[in-house]
Amino acid sequence: MPRLELNPNFTDPDAxxxxxxxxxxxxxxxxxxxxxxxxxxxxxxxxxxxxxxEEAISHAGLAGDK
Structure with missing residues (x-):
């Protein structure tokens, strides 16, 4: 089963x-x-x-709590 990638995965985050x-x-x-x-x-x-x-939704909902 695929999992949400939480490690940096951008090829060019500044762009x-x-x-x-x-x-x-x-x-x-x-x-x-x-x-x-x-x-x-x-x-x-x-x-x-x-x-x-759903995992992304869960993580996004917690972002304001940190």
């Missing part, structure tokens, strides 16, 4: 961060929320495995 922040630049809060929702659904579709997605 990803730059692209993500550029995507949100000059957008309203509502536009940014819609973009984030679409991005989440695209990446969830790419992952596809329900157990991995």
């Amino acid at each position: 990803f961060y730059a692209a993500l922040t550029a995507l949100h630049r000059d957008r309203s809060e509502a536009e940014s929320e819609r973009i984030n929702a679409r991005l989440i659904l695209l990446l969830a579709n790419h992952i596809g495995d329900q157990r991995v997605l």
Whole structure:
């Protein structure tokens, strides 16, 4: 069974961060929320495995508690 990859796995994290922040630049809060929702659904579709997605949801929910 695939597991959620929690170790750094980016080929270029700085480029990803730059692209993500550029995507949100000059957008309203509502536009940014819609973009984030679409991005989440695209990446969830790419992952596809329900157990991995549920593990990611669980980890994301804990992030605010740390």
